[in-house]
Amino acid sequence: xxxxxxxxxxxxxxxxxxxxxxxxxxxxxxxxxxxxxxxxxxxxxxxxxxxxxxxxxxxxxxxxxxxxxxxxxxxxxxxxxxxxxxxxxxxxxxxxxxxxxxxxxxxxxxxxxxxxxxxxxxxxxxxxxxxxxxxxxxxxxxxxxxxxxxxxxxxxxxxxxxxxxx
Amino acid sequence: xxxxxxxxxxxxxxxxxxxxxxxxxxxxxxxxxxxxxxxxxxxxxxxxxxxxxxxxxxxxxxxxxxxxxxxxxxxxxxxxxxxxxxxxxxxxxxxxxxxxxxxxxxxxxxxxxxxxxxxxxxxxxxxxxxxxxxxxxxxxxxxxxxxxxxxxxxxxxxxxxxxxxxxxxxxxxxxxxxxxxxxxxxxxxxxxxxxxxxxxxxxxxxxxxxxxxx
Numbered sequence: 001x002x003x004x005x006x007x008x009x010x011x012x013x014x015x016x017x018x019x020x021x022x023x024x025x026x027x028x029x030x031x032x033x034x035x036x037x038x039x040x041x042x043x044x045x046x047x048x049x050x051x052x053x054x055x056x057x058x059x060x061x062x063x064x065x066x067x068x069x070x071x072x073x074x075x076x077x078x079x080x081x082x083x084x085x086x087x088x089x090x091x092x093x094x095x096x097x098x099x100x101x102x103x104x105x106x107x108x109x110x111x112x113x114x115x116x117x118x119x120x121x122x123x124x125x126x127x128x129x130x131x132x133x134x135x136x137x138x139x140x141x142x143x144x145x146x147x148x149x150x151x152x153x154x155x156x157x158x159x160x161x162x163x164x165x166x
Numbered sequence: 167x168x169x170x171x172x173x174x175x176x177x178x179x180x181x182x183x184x185x186x187x188x189x190x191x192x193x194x195x196x197x198x199x200x201x202x203x204x205x206x207x208x209x210x211x212x213x214x215x216x217x218x219x220x221x222x223x224x225x226x227x228x229x230x231x232x233x234x235x236x237x238x239x240x241x242x243x244x245x246x247x248x249x250x251x252x253x254x255x256x257x258x259x260x261x262x263x264x265x266x267x268x269x270x271x272x273x274x275x276x277x278x279x280x281x282x283x284x285x286x287x288x289x290x291x292x293x294x295x296x297x298x299x300x301x302x303x304x305x306x307x308x309x310x311x312x313x314x315x316x317x318x319x320x321x322x323x324x325x326x327x328x329x330x331x332x333x334x335x336x337x338x339x340x341x342x343x344x345x346x347x348x349x350x351x352x353x354x355x356x357x358x359x360x361x362x363x364x365x366x367x368x369x370x371x372x373x374x375x376x377x378x379x380x
Binding site: 007008009010011012013015019020023024028035036039040043044047048050051111115126127130131158161 | 172174175176178179188190191192194195198199202204205206207209245248249251252253256257258259260261
């Protein structure tokens with residue numbers, strides 16, 4: 001067995017404690033239509049890797065990091081399949097509009113539609129900040145940038161949203 | 167629509183997950199994890215006449231049965247047990263009731279007095295040392311029979327270790343499948359039991375093995 005500093009909690013605890021956040025994050029970043037699929041991808045990947053984790057600290061951000069990666073994979077796969085020449089923005093917008101159910105979601109759905117057309121990095125930053133209450137430092141770690149850059153991405157994203165939704 | 171502020175954005179994005187059924191997503195995940203063989207330990211709760219019990223199993227067999235909570239103990243007890251299993255076996259532990267249907271059926275039948283011998287395979291990895299020896303001996307006590315702590319110590323190879331046998335009973339990870347309720351003090355009386363003396367008395371009564379002075 002791997003040497004680790006502390007015993008890892010049963011995997012079920014991760015699912016019970018953070019499942020809602022992960023699903024919320026995924027709905028906000030890939031849309032309701034594909035969120036469940038990404039949710040399973042996320043937790044299956046986590047389950048595979050779990051016994052090799054060195055410690056059980058920050059399991060929530062560990063899970064959200066995996067979810068974030070799955071969301072990126074999903075956007076890339078969507079980009080390849082749907083419109084090989086489209087920009088990331090167009091792909092995001094396309095995903096949102098293709099799903100007819102969104103029109104019926106009302107104001108909340110409208111917000112999501114707007115968020116989904118943000119550039120990927122801003123979208124992730126905004127979603128992490130507002131769907132999962134993550135601190136800027138952690139957002140930076142997940143997006144592979146500085147805390148300051150994460151703060152800027154959230155700010156830029158918000159500015160765009162204000163402009164579009166106003 | 168009014169200009170977006172941070173508060174309404176937060177409400178909208180948090181609400182986003184609410185539209186999807188988390189339970190459905192979890193059920194789908196469980197089925198997939200099962201299919202891909204990623205669940206090393208499955209657990210569930212089982213109703214018994216004494217309250218809800220916890221049952222956990224691995225690919226080798228049932229590894230843990232835990233007594234109903236007694237007054238003054240909380241669910242933390244079960245968390246502790248699962249954490250112990252995480253340490254010894256694997257942290258890939260998930261609530262997967264279907265896999266434990268066979269033991270659930272046998273426990274039901276046993277508590278109804280319709281089953282004498284359990285046939286589900288057992289995983290002994292939570293036992294070790296002299297305790298393990300004693301627990302294996304306890305597993306051989308037939309339905310409806312009792313034995314004293316002292317005699318059991320002799321059978322386990324250390325006649326003077328009857329106190330250690332008492333400790334082993336207390337640490338039995340598989341009650342009542344491993345029937346530590348069939349081990350009694352030589353001096354009379356019912357002795358201790360992890361599920362409480364009332365439960366021990368009830369099980370002995372069920373098996374028609376309650377000593378006459380009880």
